[in-house]
Amino acid sequence: MLDAKILVVDDNKSVLSALEILLQFxxxxxxxxxxxxxxxxxxxxxxIDIVLLDMNFSAGVNTGNEGLFWLREIKKKVPGISVIMMTAYGAVDLAVQALKEGAADFVLKPWNNDKLLATVKSAYALRKSRKEIDQLKQQENNLKQVINQNKEYIIGNSRALHAVLGLVRKVAKTEVNVLITGENGTGKELIARELHRQSLRNGEVFISVDMGSISENLFESELFGHMKGAFTDAKEDRAGKFEAANKGTLFLDEIGNLSLQTQAKLLSAIQNKIIVRVGSNRPIPVDIRLVCATNENLDQMVADGLFREDLLYRINTIQVEVPPLRERQGDILLLADFYLNKFKSKYGKQGLRMNQDAQDKLLAYAWPGNVRELLHTIERAVILSEGNVLKPNDFPLHVKASITLDSGPTTLEEMELLMILNALDQHEGNYSAAADQLGISRQTLYNKMKKMGK
Known part of the structure; x- marks a missing residue:
């Protein structure tokens, strides 16, 4: 007995009884x-999995229009249901019309029991396969939602950041390839994810690939996939990142780390929008939005013969330069506050706060590691904190690292800067103590540092 539910709709009670007896076993x-x-x-x-539906219900009417009407109504409510039409007035054009309207099959009365059972069994197989497809689609959508979940946020109100986000808004809904440049730790992947979120592909997957972590030997397998037995460890067929990102966005981070040989293979895939798995000869078309990122100067690499000029043109239709944190001065405390709240919650230190001198120290630092360095600095301070107030000593940052005077001060301005940096270093970034030593107010000290770009 098959685990299926059947509904029979017919105005002839003899037909209902006969079908119920035939099908119940x-x-x-x-x-x-x-x-x-x-x-x-x-x-x-x-x-219900299968409906056996009569096509004529009114006396003297045999056009089949009543059955077609109810077929449409049933399919509206349950699109994947299998409906078998039944009639004593067989006509080819009526059967064709029923199939066009979504019927699974057509049965003539009186029926042959074996043929009818075979028809119903086929309709059940169709219904079962539709259910499986629906489940797979739902699982795929759930997986895409999980993959696309991004718990990191773009935080800041600086003019530099607003300019970047404005450019992102302009290009997101296009299909052009985008190259994101900037120093390490500036948040290039966050910008790539924002591009995807605002794009027309945001319902599909965002696949991120760190090109710097892929060895040259595994490049083709990772990006284009492989067939079982293609090499020693290829124990099953496997799709590459291009196939995984089909219909979505493929983000290639650290693209400047590729060798010339792998650059040529990547260029071919981007140009032709076709990949071939390792160990196969079958071309597979792919439809992706390509976003790349690097902290290298690709123009200089082209001049040095280290990066293909034609590949640079392919990936660089639009370039988005992410500013370093030192050029986003107004965002430093916003980010610090965000990460402080995040880590206070994570480590159970809800009453923790930063005093003004600690904030001044964060503002005075050049942040060579950018937002990533700020994140780790705040987390370390929260973990090691003993009281409820974070002070300058909780942030082991050396402000003097942001300037070098190789030949010593040669101007009054340089002498002043050197004195300020030395005072801050002596007092471990404590602005109040450094200001007292220098005989100026803390606000004056902060203003001087800001004016000097430190």
Whole structure:
């Protein structure tokens, strides 16, 4: 007995009885209706797998239009249901019309029991496959949502950041390839994810690949996939990152780390929008939005013969330069506050706060590691904190590292800067103590540092 539910709709009670007797030994549940007007109120319709539907209900009418009407109504409510049409008035054009309207099959009365059972079994197989497809689609959508979950945020109100986000908004809904440049730790992947979020592909996957971590030997396998037995460890067929990102966005980080040989292979895939798995000769078309990122100067690499000029043109339709944190002065405390709240919650130190001198020290530092360095600095301070107030000593940052005077001070301005940096270093970044030593107010000290770009 197959685990399926069947509904028979026919105004002839003899037909209902005969089909119920025939089907009850083959299927888990058989229900009957003698009036099609009861279909909309049939409470378990969405659980039904197969409907056997008569095409004519009114006396003297044999056009089949009534059956076609109810076929449409049933398919509206349950699109994946299998409906078998039944009629004593067979006509090829009527059968064709029913199939066009979404019927699974067509049965003539009187029927042959074996043929009818075979027809119902086929309709059940169709219904089962549709259910499986729906489940797979749902699983795929759930997986995409999980993959696209991004718990990191772009934080800041600086003019430099607003300019970047403005450019992102302009190009996001296009299909052009984008190259994101900037120093390490500036948040290039966050910008790439924002591009994807605002794009027309945001319902599809965002696949990120760190090109710097892929060895040259595994480049083709990782990006284009491989077939079982293609090499020693290829124990099963595997799709590469290009196939995984099909219909979505493929983000290639650290693209400046590729060798010339791998650059040529990548260029071919981008140009032709076709990849071939390792160990296969079958071309596979791919539809991706390409976003790349690097902290290298690709123009200089082209001049030095280390990067292909034609590949640079392919990936660099639009370039987005992410500013370093030192050029986003107004965002430093916003970011610090965000990470402080995040790590206070994570490590159970809810009452923790930063005093003004600690904030001044963060503002005075050049942040060579950018946002990533700020994040780790705040986390370390929260973990090691003993009281409820974070002070300059909780942040082991050396402000003097942001300037070098190789030949010593040669101007009054340089002498002043050197004195300020020495005072800050002596007092471990404590602005109040350094200001007292220098005989100026803390605000004056901060203003001087800001004016000098430190």
């Amino acid at each position: 083959e299927y888990k549940s058989v229900s009957t209706l003698s009036n099609p007007n009861q279909i909309p109120s049939f409470k378990d319709l969405r659980d």
